[in-house]
Amino acid sequence: xxxxxxxxxxxxxxxxxxxxxxxxxxxxxxxxxxxxxxxxxxxxxxxxxxxxxxxxxxxxxxxxxxxxxxxxxxxxxxxxxxxxxxxxxxxxxxxxxxxxxxxxxxxxxxxxxxxxxxxxxxxxxxxxxxxxxxxxxxxxxxxxxxxxxxxxxxxxxxxxx
Amino acid sequence: xxxxxxxxxxxxxxxxxxxxxxxxxxxxxxxxxxxxxxxxxxxxxxxxxxxxxxxxxxxxxxxxxxxxxxxxxxxxxxxxxxxxxxxxxxxxxxxxxxxxxxxxxxxxxxxxxxxxxxxxxxxxxxxxxxxxxxxxxxxxxxxxxxxxxxxxxxxxxxxxxxxxxxxxxxxxxxxxxxxxxxxxxxxxxxxxxxxxxxxxxxxxxxxxxxxxxxxxxxxxxxxxxxxxxxxxxxxxxxxxxxxxxxxxxxxxxxxxxxxxxxxxxxxxxxxxxxxxxxxxxxxxxxxxxxxxxxxxxxxxxxxxxxxxxxxxxxxxxxxxxxxxxxxxxxxxxxxxxxxxxxxxxxxxxxxxxxxxxxxxxxxxxxxxxxxxxxxxxxxxxxxxxxxxxxxxxxxxxxxxxxxxxxxxxxxxxxxxxxxxxxxxxxxxxxxxxxxxxxxxxxxxxxxxxxxxxxxxxxxxxxxxxxxxxxxxxxxxxxxxxxxxxxxxxxxxxxxxxxxxxxxxxxxxxxxxxxxxxxxxxxxxxxxxxxxxxxxxxxxxxxxxxxxxxxxxxxxxxxxxxxxxxxxxxxxxxxxxxxxxxxxxxxxxxxxxxxxxxxxxxxxxxxxxxxxxxxxxxxxxxxxxxxxxxxxxxxxxxxxxxxxxxxxxxxxxxxxxxxxxxxxxxxxxxxxxxxxxxxxxxxxxxxxxxxxxxxxxxxxxxxxxxxxxxxxxxxxxxxxxxxxxxxxxxxxxxxxxxxxxxxxxxxxxxxxxxxxxxxxxxxxxxxxxxxxxxxxxxxxxxxxxxxx
Numbered sequence: 012x013x014x015x016x017x018x019x020x021x022x023x024x025x026x027x028x029x030x031x032x033x034x035x036x037x038x039x040x041x042x043x044x045x046x047x048x049x050x051x052x053x054x055x056x057x058x059x060x061x062x063x064x065x066x067x068x069x070x071x072x073x074x075x076x077x078x079x080x081x082x083x084x085x086x087x088x089x090x091x092x093x094x095x096x097x098x099x100x101x102x103x104x105x106x107x108x109x110x111x112x113x114x115x116x117x118x119x120x121x122x123x124x125x126x127x128x129x130x131x132x133x134x135x136x137x138x139x140x141x142x143x144x145x146x147x148x149x150x151x152x153x154x155x156x157x158x159x160x161x162x163x164x165x166x167x168x169x170x171x172x
Numbered sequence: 173x174x175x176x177x178x179x180x181x182x183x184x185x186x187x188x189x190x191x192x193x194x195x196x197x198x199x200x201x202x203x204x205x206x207x208x209x210x211x212x213x214x215x216x217x218x219x220x221x222x223x224x225x226x227x228x229x230x231x232x233x234x235x236x237x238x239x240x241x242x243x244x245x246x247x248x249x250x251x252x253x254x255x256x257x258x259x260x261x262x263x264x265x266x267x268x269x270x271x272x273x274x275x276x277x278x279x280x281x282x283x284x285x286x287x288x289x290x291x292x293x294x295x296x297x298x299x300x301x302x303x304x305x306x307x308x309x310x311x312x313x314x315x316x317x318x319x320x321x322x323x324x325x326x327x328x329x330x331x332x333x334x335x336x337x338x339x340x341x342x343x344x345x346x347x348x349x350x351x352x353x354x355x356x357x358x359x360x361x362x363x364x365x366x367x368x369x370x371x372x373x374x375x376x377x378x379x380x381x382x383x384x385x386x387x388x389x390x391x392x393x394x395x396x397x398x399x400x401x402x403x404x405x406x407x408x409x410x411x412x413x414x415x416x417x418x419x420x421x422x423x424x425x426x427x428x429x430x431x432x433x434x435x436x437x438x439x440x441x442x443x444x445x446x447x448x449x450x451x452x453x454x455x456x457x458x459x460x461x462x463x464x465x466x467x468x469x470x471x472x473x474x475x476x477x478x479x480x481x482x483x484x485x486x487x488x489x490x491x492x493x494x495x496x497x498x499x500x501x502x503x504x505x506x507x508x509x510x511x512x513x514x515x516x517x518x519x520x521x522x523x524x525x526x527x528x529x530x531x532x533x534x535x536x537x538x539x540x541x542x543x544x545x546x547x548x549x550x551x552x553x554x555x556x557x558x559x560x561x562x563x564x565x566x567x568x569x570x571x572x573x574x575x576x577x578x579x580x581x582x583x584x585x586x587x588x589x590x591x592x593x594x595x596x597x598x599x600x601x602x603x604x605x606x607x608x609x610x611x612x613x614x615x616x617x618x619x620x621x622x623x624x625x626x627x628x629x630x631x632x633x634x635x636x637x638x639x640x641x642x643x644x645x646x647x648x649x650x651x652x653x654x655x656x657x658x659x660x661x662x663x664x665x666x667x668x669x670x671x672x673x674x675x676x677x678x679x680x681x682x683x684x685x686x687x688x689x690x691x692x693x694x695x696x697x698x699x700x701x702x703x704x705x706x707x708x709x710x711x712x713x714x715x716x717x718x719x720x721x722x723x724x725x726x727x728x729x730x731x732x733x734x735x736x737x738x739x740x741x742x743x744x745x746x747x748x749x750x751x752x753x754x755x756x757x758x759x760x761x762x763x764x765x766x767x768x769x770x771x772x773x774x775x776x777x778x779x780x781x782x783x784x785x786x787x788x789x790x791x792x793x794x795x796x797x798x799x800x801x802x803x804x805x806x807x808x809x810x811x812x813x814x815x816x817x818x819x820x821x822x823x824x825x826x827x828x829x830x831x832x833x834x835x836x837x838x839x840x841x842x843x844x845x846x847x848x849x850x851x852x853x854x855x856x857x858x859x860x861x862x863x864x865x866x867x868x869x870x871x872x873x874x875x876x877x878x879x880x881x882x883x884x885x886x887x888x889x890x891x892x893x894x895x896x897x898x899x900x901x902x903x904x905x906x907x908x909x910x911x912x913x914x915x916x917x918x919x920x921x922x923x924x925x926x927x928x929x930x931x932x933x934x935x936x937x938x939x940x941x942x943x944x945x946x947x948x949x950x951x952x953x954x955x956x957x958x959x
Contacts, residue, residue, distance in 0.1 A: 029294065031294070039200075039201075040203075044194070045194070045198075045200075045201040046193070046194015046195065046196075047194070048198070048374075048375070048426070049200075049376075050374045050375065050376065050426075050459065051459035051879070051880050052458045052459050052460050052879075053459065053460075053879045053880050053881050055879075055880035055881065055885075056374060056459070056880060058374060085194065086192075086193065086194035087193065087194040087195070089192075089193070089194075090192075090193050094193075096189070096192060096193070100192040100193070103188070103192055104184050104185065104188040104189070104192060105184065107185065107845050107846070107848075107849045109188060109191055109192070110427070110679035110680070110681070110849060110853060111191075111373070111374065111375065111424075111425065111426045111427040111678050111679030112187070112188070112190075112191025112192075112196050112424065112426065112679070113198065113373075113374040113375040113426025113427060114374045114426075115191050115192060116194050119192065134893075135889075137888070138887075138888040138889035138891075139888075139889050141887065141888035141889070142887050142888070142889060144888075145374065145880070145885050145887065146374065146888075147372055147373055147374050147427050147429070147853075147856075147857070147885070148374075148427055148679045148849075148853045149849060149852055149853050149856070150852035150853045150854075150855050150856025150857075150859075150886075150891055150894065150918070151852075151856065151886075151887075151888040151891050152852040152856075152891075152893055152894055153849060153852065154888065155888060155893070156893075169893055
């Protein structure tokens with residue numbers, strides 16, 4: 012076991028990890044950030060997306076020890092300290108972009124990364140960017156719509172949610 | 173103007189806040205003090221005799237607490253089946269034993285043989301690899317038709333064959349159907365496969381068993397759509413724990429789609445082991461395990477024939493289906509190809525004579541059970557494909573042929589044992605023609621052609637039976653459970669309410685929609701109503717959520733309980749206002765006496781109920797809490813019409829969905845936003861079935877599509893925006909809300925229109941293609957183009 016230290020959502024955090032411990036397991040089991048979900052074991056579903064040093068990563072594809080000293084952002088740190096949802100979270104609620112909520116943390120974190128590199132993505136750009144995030148509930152309609160809305164685009168012409 | 177609260181409004185979902193901030197409480201988020209972890213050693217053979225299991229070395233590995241094998245479960249009950257089918261000869265189905273851990277033989281790849289409990293999940297996994305397991309490989313039975321041939325290897329040695337049952341509906345109709353076929357002007361025949369699917373809710377299954385030696389109480393936390401059903405099945409049939417000593421909690425559940433209805437061996441194992449070890453035991457499925465241990469769905473092979481007279485009226489329908497049960501009978505498996513399938517074969521049409529035959533077959537594959545729609549998608553697919561084929565053979569418009577044969581008068585008793593209460597199939601078809609813009613199709617087809625693509629339009633209708641179900645009826649049909657639903661409405665002294673429901677929400681938004689109903693009934697703000705679900709300790713016995721039943725059955729129970737609350741509250745209000753009870757009215761959260769200025773607020777009455785100083789104690793008890801159990805009088809019958817436009821790439825055979833429209837009749841709608849979201853999700857899964865998804869076994873019984881690398885889950889760029897409409901509303905006549913249910917419609921209604929559209933496109937190229945089996949992969953479509 013190795014001691015691993017990192018900053019999670021702006022606060023120092025540390026715990027014990029084996030060499031094989033995945034960052035997703037470390038966040039969930041060791042540090043208690045259970046908002047990051049694990050939906051597969053082949054790095055396909057994207058429920059575990061977090062940001063490491065500002066870059067979106069699937070935390071099941073990274074070892075905990077690789078994140079030593081890193082700045083990690085998870086879903087738990089996205090809302091304001093008073094609980095106010097951020098623009099993306101609010102758009103997902105406003106446009107019913109989630110149902111069971113299991114893929115949602117990864118969707119929100121991927122969306123944040125998308126909008127950082129492409130502030131006004133087209134429908135097609137959003138759909139292609141979400142290739143690595145699987146949702147089984149929504150048929151993606153309201154997720155795509157929420158992301159367009161979160162980026163300030165007029166979604167009134169898209170069929171009502 | 174849309175309402176901003178109550179029935180018909182679309183308030184934002186209150187559950188979203190916790191899901192959007194990472195503060196949901198899913199089963200895998202639950203960790204109990206000192207818990208151990210279990211890893212299951214699963215068979216890698218589809219069919220094998222266990223000759224020896226040596227756990228000595230594994231048991232000595234670091235952290236191992238104990239290793240369990242089938243021998244530990246001798247004398248313990250097996251996993252029960254909740255539905256017994258009686259076949260066409262009056263014989264009951266063959267029902268094999270289904271042990272918690274395999275005994276003697278493993279019968280599918282994934283069948284659990286041993287369970288290692290250790291201090292950590294990694295230690296359990298490592299030790300499982302050290303178990304010395306010897307198995308003699310036996311021939312695997314994979315193909316259903318081969319499985320029922322004389323001399324086929326038997327999945328279960330103690331059964332007479334691999335045929336579970338040979339069922340028909342109704343046997344009495346057979347002569348009339350045969351006569352109609354003999355006299356038909358035209359007969360259309362179609363053989364088709366309803367592809368095997370894997371439900372794949374994004375949250376894998378999890379079970380945490382706990383035991384309190386001081387009280388003797390067992391607790392199971394599990395990813396279930398129906399915690400009371402699990403408590404009853406596991407407690408009564410597997411482990412012998414009475415309900416009052418067993419609590420089952422299904423907290424936030426990350427999607428179900430049917431596959432989390434069933435009672436699984438892993439749940440029983442964790443509960444059993446927690447007691448045996450006096451220690452909490454946790455199992456978290458990996459996705460790879462989910463593929464080979466969650467019940468699969470669909471997997472029918474059918475031949476359907478439609479007879480028409482010279483005027484193109486449907487005169488008879490007959491269908492023969494082989495339905496895969498897998499290796500064991502999962503909880504509701506026998507009901508899916510029978511009463512949830514055969515009864516829907518009339519569809520939206522007045523076909524006078526129908527005969528359905530279903531042979532259910534055991535194979536060395538994962539058990540197959542209900543998946544979103546459960547039997548109704550299979551019925552709809554057969555019927556709507558054969559009608560489309562008939563229209564093309566006869567050279568008539570597929571929509572016109574459907575309209576000509578629509579049922580138009582209600583109630584309508586079908587020849588297959590059900591009675592539709594309401595519907596208006598022309599209205600949904602009219603709406604579909606409008607929202608799908610049939611008129612603009614020719615221009616869009618030309619535009620596609622100009623781009624070198626081939627466009628096709630496919631249409632279908634559907635009807636489903638939801639609101640499952642009248643207990644006395646399903647009891648006659650073989651159900652071993654009642655299918656009522658329950659609600660307790662507790663009013664607090666200061667006027668807020670808690671509704672404790674037997675329904676379960678795992679994405680459907682009950683915490684938002686159920687309060688809309690109660691708030692409207694009383695005339696208070698929705699924020700005054702809270703929903704509690706998912707814990708057998710604080711909800712009344714209920715049957716849970718599946719079959720699009722939560723609002724139609726669970727909501728009805730909630731309405732009945734609230735009616736009792738209002739009736740009692742009126743007595744209290746009458747006392748407070750010194751008025752006759754009959755003169756008291758409740759409106760906008762206040763009680764008043766007709767024709768006077770007397771009024772008391774809702775909160776004054778609720779306070780009086782708990783501080784009964786000025787109270788009619790001689791007539792009524794203090795307190796304000798009521799329970800209702802609602803048993804539906806009939807199924808509900810949502811219906812609709814769907815249209816899909818596809819574009820084929822003639823170079824590659826790739827199909828892209830260009831437009832998709834759905835016009836549904838769900839009766840009354842409580843929360844349009846949630847209803848439309850349910851339809852979107854169902855369509856996404858239906859398009860997934862039609863284009864992408866398929867569970868594929870090789871002849872040795874290895875599941876080839878056993879991860880997201882191989883099983884094609886629909887991604888965002890596979891799907892379009894959908895045009896959905898639910899403005900055609902013929903309210904259900906027999907439940908108090910007039911609602912029909914919307915959860916499965918999209919998955920039932922969408923596959924046929926996708927396939928119809930692809931066939932339309934292929935025929936527009938001049939290809940002599942009448943059918944392509946799902947999933948319509950580029951390889952299959954390209955092959956069809958070469959004909």
